[in-house]
Amino acid sequence: MKKLCKEKCRLVLSILACLTSSTVFSESSLTKGHFVFNFGGYIGSQGQSQQINIQDLIGDTFTLDDRHYQSYLLGLGYFIDGKKLGCANMSYGVNVFYLAPTSVSGNVIQENLFNNLSYRYHIANYPIYLMAKSTIDWKPMLAFTMDIGIGPNIMKTYDFQEGSLDGVTLPDSPFSSNTTTTLSATIGAGIKINNVFGEVPLEIGYRFFYLGQGYFKIGNPQVLNKLKTGNVYANAIIFSIST
Numbered sequence: 001m002k003k004l005c006k007e008k009c010r011l012v013l014s015i016l017a018c019l020t021s022s023t024v025f026s027e028s029s030l031t032k033g034h035f036v037f038n039f040g041g042y043i044g045s046q047g048q049s050q051q052i053n054i055q056d057l058i059g060d061t062f063t064l065d066d067r068h069y070q071s072y073l074l075g076l077g078y079f080i081d082g083k084k085l086g087c088a089n090m091s092y093g094v095n096v097f098y099l100a101p102t103s104v105s106g107n108v109i110q111e112n113l114f115n116n117l118s119y120r121y122h123i124a125n126y127p128i129y130l131m132a133k134s135t136i137d138w139k140p141m142l143a144f145t146m147d148i149g150i151g152p153n154i155m156k157t158y159d160f161q162e163g164s165l166d167g168v169t170l171p172d173s174p175f176s177s178n179t180t181t182t183l184s185a186t187i188g189a190g191i192k193i194n195n196v197f198g199e200v201p202l203e204i205g206y207r208f209f210y211l212g213q214g215y216f217k218i219g220n221p222q223v224l225n226k227l228k229t230g231n232v233y234a235n236a237i238i239f240s241i242s243t
Helices: 002-019
Strands: 033-045 050-052 060-062 068-085 088-110 114-139 142-164 178-197 200-215 228-242
Touching: 033 088, 068 114, 068 228, 088 200, 114 178, 114 200, 114 228, 142 200, 142 228, 178 228
Parallel strands: none
Antiparallel strands: 033 068, 033 228, 050 060, 060 088, 068 088, 088 114, 114 142, 142 178, 178 200, 200 228
16 A cells, blocks of 8 residues: 555646746657547536625625535647656647536525525536646556646636515616636546447546636626635546547
8 A cells, every 4th residue: 555655746746847848859759649538427616605795784695505526528739748657648739628517506584684585696617728648558458547637717607596485576686697717626536448330439537627716797786895706626537539
């Protein structure tokens, strides 16, 4: 077990070191790259309970009913092979993902007393990563992969809606849609199966995304602070095909 942990640490350190190295590519590999197509599903974690202050009033509490929602994702990457480090075949590139919308919902407790309204909104994410990937051959048909990435995430928060719970209270429009660019990071691990579609391999793996925090614009001048998403995370199962 200790030996396995040491090997994992060495692998992670090798990837991090290669991100800043200027000698990771062979001369021939600089003009030869391959595309990677990603698809899969993920569980998103987003939203937070929050106090919204309102001018001349106590304000409203936005509660959170459920912050875990499932959706699908797509991705496209382009990688260039780097120099081999020990038993690890390194590659480097750019990977763009689209995490389809998930929603956040809860209730609005007006003046912290009256539970008269419900609310719901949606979040979509478009992260763009600089990636470093390590592939370790195990058997002729199988290899283990691990990668890390960092870059901007374009987070879109939109479709904020309120609904009356008592049939009397009228919904308001305190917030409007917004697009925010946040710092994002990802790490993944998987198994690569060679020659699944002719000479084309199939990779099956797990990926974790940290997507940052977004918010809504204030749509009512009496509202004094923004509604925020809290830190947004995603846990995904991804299938990847390389050209």
